[in-house]
Amino acid sequence: MRDFLTWLRSALYMLGWAANTVLCAAGCMLALPLPYKVRYGVISYWCWFALRWLELTCGLKGRVIGRENLPRDAAVVMSKHQSAYETMALQRLLPLTAWVVKRELLWIPFFGWGLWSLRPIALNRSNRAEAGRQLIEQGKARLRDGAWIVIFPEGTRIAAGRRGKYKQGGARLACGTGAPVVPVAVNSGEYWPRNSFLKYPGEIVVSIGPAIPTVGKTADQVNREVSAWIEAEMARISGVGPCWPAGRQPAEVHGTVSA
Template sequence: MLWLRSTLYMLGWAINTMLVAVACMFALPLPYRIRYKLVTYWSDFSLRWLEITCGLKTQVIGTENLPKEAAVVMSKHQSAMETMALQRLLPFTAWVVKRELLWIPFFGWGLWSVRPIAINRSNRAEAGRQLIEQGSARLKSGAWIVIFPEGSRIAAGKRGKYKQGGARLASALGVPVVPVAVNSGEFWPRNGFLKHPGTATVSIGPAIPTAGKTVEQVRAEVEGWIEAEMVRISGVGPCWPHNTEPQQVHGPLAA
């Protein structure tokens, strides 16, 4: 049944993705907000369809921690669930993505239509300049900048290296960082096809100020909160690696 339900989900997801991508192309002459609503609809449908077909729900906790003004969001990344959940939750987003994602037929077209910050990770100097320049413009337009500090999806029970890009961007723009922890990989494993029933958690932490702090201090605080929260919310899903001890958290917020 897992295979059948997961296949049904992917069929519905693929059809919806193609339709929304084509709609976004036709909507290019129209105001940006219309294209954004189309992509938000895509996220909402994808999550609802996931619940209907696979019995996999998403709960978001800590929404009271979101600042009133747009900020930089640094999130753990384990599956596609958190991207859809954050797209649905935040009023406007500008995703920091690798440039290659825009080359994916249909999916990349829809992503391109909502003005992501698509960086070339093979050129670090250019990527850093682009992140600050485009991030500033997006933030001034009211968009929340969303970045995955570990760079890509991380398997449940694992921990990647936190990069400084998001902390450097927030410090340069003088805005706080909102840390986000997720356990979605315990239900929808990294690069996995099967989706298991249950309730995945997206946990939003208190905003971390950047004023008066070095980039490294901001990065360390973000990592400390996310990894401490990962210990708290992990280990509840069917795909949790039970032969793995909960990770030890180090840093200023480990206690």
């Protein structure tokens, strides 16, 4: 019975999410001739509704710790990525964002159209050299415009209890501009598993770490500092959700497993 209710609540969430996505994507397309902030406001509303609807239908809410660590000016945010939750939560937390995404996401009907209207940095990952050049070039321009660059350094969603390889693109961008890096840990995969339709009730923790200075450092140094903080924080906040691997302790998983 409990599994059926979880499925039913998840289905109700997806119905509301889909309707909201279609309406907001259409709103973004209609707002193309208008100032950019109008489209940004539509997407911010989309995120607000999606998070609120998630809480109402699935009983899944979020808690943010470390807000005081956000610097005053735009920075590079490097975040753990376990589900779609953090994409919406970070959009709501930050004043103006530019997302680093794979180009294929822009091809998804309605969702991709709305994402495109936000001026993301959409990378063609099949051409690594070109993707690296594009990230640095467009990332610098977005930072100059006051947008926070949000990047998932492991490149994709990682299942709860696992660790991917931290790529250096975000660290290179930060070092090249002198912008600080804000590390973010999140245990969303314990309630909204990777590639899963089901969403379980509980409280997701989004933990924002102290900004890491990049001036005078190499990209490798910054990347190691970022990964060390995120994985240590993951060990602290993990292991409480219903989808955590049975019989495993957070500390023994995060430091050793690579995806």
